[in-house]
Amino acid sequence: MKQTNNSYAMTMMIPMISFLGFVLENTWLSLTKGYIDNRGMYLPFLLGYGLAVVTIYLIFGTPSRFAQKYTITVWGHQLSGYLVYFGIMIFLISTGEIMLGTIMEKCCGIVYWNYLSIPLHITKYTSIPTSIGFSMILMLFEEYCFCPLLEWIQKMPERTLQILSRVAFIVLLCDCLHGFYIMNQTGKLNVLWRVQVDKTMFQRVFAQRG
Numbered sequence: 001m002k003q004t005n006n007s008y009a010m011t012m013m014i015p016m017i018s019f020l021g022f023v024l025e026n027t028w029l030s031l032t033k034g035y036i037d038n039r040g041m042y043l044p045f046l047l048g049y050g051l052a053v054v055t056i057y058l059i060f061g062t063p064s065r066f067a068q069k070y071t072i073t074v075w076g077h078q079l080s081g082y083l084v085y086f087g088i089m090i091f092l093i094s095t096g097e098i099m100l101g102t103i104m105e106k107c108c109g110i111v112y113w114n115y116l117s118i119p120l121h122i123t124k125y126t127s128i129p130t131s132i133g134f135s136m137i138l139m140l141f142e143e144y145c146f147c148p149l150l151e152w153i154q155k156m157p158e159r160t161l162q163i164l165s166r167v168a169f170i171v172l173l174c175d176c177l178h179g180f181y182i183m184n185q186t187g188k189l190n191v192l193w194r195v196q197v198d199k200t201m202f203q204r205v206f207a208q209r210g
Contacts, residue, residue: 009153010058012165014050015172016149021049024137030197037194040112040179047176052096053138053146060085063143082139089135094126101125108180109187 022044026036039046060066067081102125104112114124121127153161182190 006154008158008161008165009150009156010054011169012153012156012161013054013146013150014047015045015168016050016153017053018045018047018050018172020141021046021053024049035194035196038190038192040183040190041175042179042192043172043175045172045175047172048100050172052092053141056089056092056138057142057146060088062146063139086135086139089138090131093134093138094122094131097126097131098123104183108183110183110189112189 022039022041025039025046030036038044063082063085066085070081070084101112101123104110111124115121115127115130116124118127118129120129156164179190
């Protein structure tokens with residue numbers, strides 16, 4: 001596989017992970033708020049997730065590869081590379097949430113999300129429980145899903161992959177910039193649609209399966 005083709009495959013990973021991020025956020029919303037929505041964008045993609053996950057893979061690799069290379073010694077005890085990786089993810093996620101939330105509040109006057117009701121919150125934009133949860137999901141994805149998905153993408157015809165990756169990334173970037181522009185101009189969330197989730201429906205489904 002050519003190096004250039006690998007770069008296009010990595011670029012194609014961004015929109016695919018961005019879609020998974022959209023699904024993840026709406027799953028969280030449905031469980032905590034009882035609704036799902038467009039998350040401020042026009043398309044069902046959240047570019048920040050794709051950029052963040054791909055960047056983390058390029059810098060740190062998968063947890064198992066990282067653990068093979070790095071361990072640290074604290075007070076005479078060696079900490080597993082997995083634990084180090086986990087700690088780095090918690091730090092990056094917490095920092096990223098605080099930065100993005102603060103920028104949105106300063107630039108658009110919008111409180112994009114609020115974790116004040118969650119125990120052990122750090123400002124309104126992050127908390128220890130959510131950072132731990134998202135870090136665990138991220139580690140599982142990097143370890144078991146990232147490489148198989150990348151290998152599947154690399155099997156696409158080279159020309160098709162080049163065109164599709166470029167177009168998908170540009171479209172998502174434009175959608176993201178436009179969504180944030182609208183929120184900056186209006187000073188409120190760009191809610192295009194919102195669907196209430198009937199929690200009793202899920203309760204009935206699980207009850208039938210049980």
